[in-house]
Amino acid sequence: MHDLIRDNHPGAVDPENPKFRLWLESGLAEAEKEAASARNYADYRRAIRRYANGFRDIHVGVSTTAAIGPGVWPGLIVSADEAGAAVVRYSDDESLLPLGSKLASCDGASTERLFKERVDPYFYNNDIPHWRRDFYNRLFYLPVQDSKRLRSCTFVTPTSATVTRALNWQEVSDEAFAAAAAKAGQGVALPPTGVSEADGIWYIRIRNFGGSEQQNAELQKLIDDIGHNASAIRNAGKVVIDVRDNPGGSSALGQFDQPRIVGRRFHLSHHAIAADEADRGVSRLAA
Numbered sequence: 001m002h003d004l005i006r007d008n009h010p011g012a013v014d015p016e017n018p019k020f021r022l023w024l025e026s027g028l029a030e031a032e033k034e035a036a037s038a039r040n041y042a043d044y045r046r047a048i049r050r051y052a053n054g055f056r057d058i059h060v061g062v063s064t065t066a067a068i069g070p071g072v073w074p075g076l077i078v079s080a081d082e083a084g085a086a087v088v089r090y091s092d093d094e095s096l097l098p099l100g101s102k103l104a105s106c107d108g109a110s111t112e113r114l115f116k117e118r119v120d121p122y123f124y125n126n127d128i129p130h131w132r133r134d135f136y137n138r139l140f141y142l143p144v145q146d147s148k149r150l151r152s153c154t155f156v157t158p159t160s161a162t163v164t165r166a167l168n169w170q171e172v173s174d175e176a177f178a179a180a181a182a183k184a185g186q187g188v189a190l191p192p193t194g195v196s197e198a199d200g201i202w203y204i205r206i207r208n209f210g211g212s213e214q215q216n217a218e219l220q221k222l223i224d225d226i227g228h229n230a231s232a233i234r235n236a237g238k239v240v241i242d243v244r245d246n247p248g249g250s251s252a253l254g255q256f257d258q259p260r261i262v263g264r265r266f267h268l269s270h271h272a273i274a275a276d277e278a279d280r281g282v283s284r285l286a287a
Contacts, residue, residue, distance in 0.1 A: 001051060001052065002051075006024060011057065020056075020057075023054045023055055023056075027054040028051060030051070030054075031047045032047075035047035035048070040145040040146075040147065041068060042142075042144070043145070045064060045143075048062050053121060053123065053125075054121070058125055058247075069143060070174075071141055071142065071172050072144050072169045073142075073172050073177065074168055074170070075092030076090060076097065077089050077090035077137050077140065077141075077184040078103055078136050079133070079136050081102075084133065085102050086103040086136050087103070088100065090184035096163065096165065097157075097163055100158040101156060101163065102156045103139075104153075104155060104156050104162070105153065106152065106154070107153075114150075115132060115139075118138065118139055119135050123138055134245070140167075149167070149169050151166065152167055153167060190205075190244055191203075191242075192205065193208070193218045193219065193222050194225065195226055195229060200237055201236065201237070201238045201240060202233045202238070202240070203240045203242060204233075204239065205242040206219075206241065207245060207246055208246055209246065209249025210249040
């Protein structure tokens with residue numbers, strides 16, 4: 001991986017991104033140190049994930065062809081509440097651990113320390129800190145071979161009682177975990193892709209930049225709605241473009257949205273794009 005990135009990734013020679021070049025070498029040393037203590041394949045893969053994730057580039061990742069086996073969990077799912085606290089959304093025994101209980105610590109470590117040690121290095125771009133919320137449950141959903149299972153955790157219930165629960169890790173099928181996750185929901189529900197106005201402020205919500213047939217249909221409707229309201233949006237005192245939880249997608253889509261929001265002449269002058277080139281891009285997206 002080190003050699004492939006060194007020889008092919010622009011970050012390795014980008015003078016404006018010195019952290020990338022530093023991590024190319026320092027991250028390799030960290031990953032090799034973690035890999036040296038691996039007890040099984042899952043531990044080793046975690047070390048590789050640390051190295052890939054440390055580049056803070058969503059396009060750098062790791063996939064493996066070797067099967068890693070089923071997942072394991074202790075029968076609970078947590079996700080973020082509005083304040084960012086880790087809250088129980090699913091519990092296999094609600095009489096012992098009620099829904100809404102907040103995670104306080106595990107094995108003597110605070111939730112912040114748990115995230116810094118077990119989530120941040122492996123699962124998301126740390127330059128986008130709010131993405132951490134999407135990976136809270138990685139504390140409690142691991143590959144079956146993973147040797148870093150937590151033993152017990154303390155929670156504060158909605159009635160302010162303190163509950164310490166020993167974690168009984170069990171294998172769980174993809175289907176069973178998906179069913180539990182669906183029951184748990186996603187914690188804080190964000191409004192879907194769309195356009196709306198409230199108190200003179202226009203809100204443009206973009207939850208993705210394309211991919212599936214459904215996502216493309218949502219985006220096409222968004223583009224149409226922006227076009228229908230373009231004059232009001234451009235003349236508004238405030239416009240909020242909400243891309244929370246947007247995982248990315250097609251960069252070309254932004255070139256399609258911008259002319260409708262800010263005006264074609266402004267868009268072209270600020271991006272030095274010839275008008276006919278912009279037209280070709282719009283045509284491709286519209287198709």
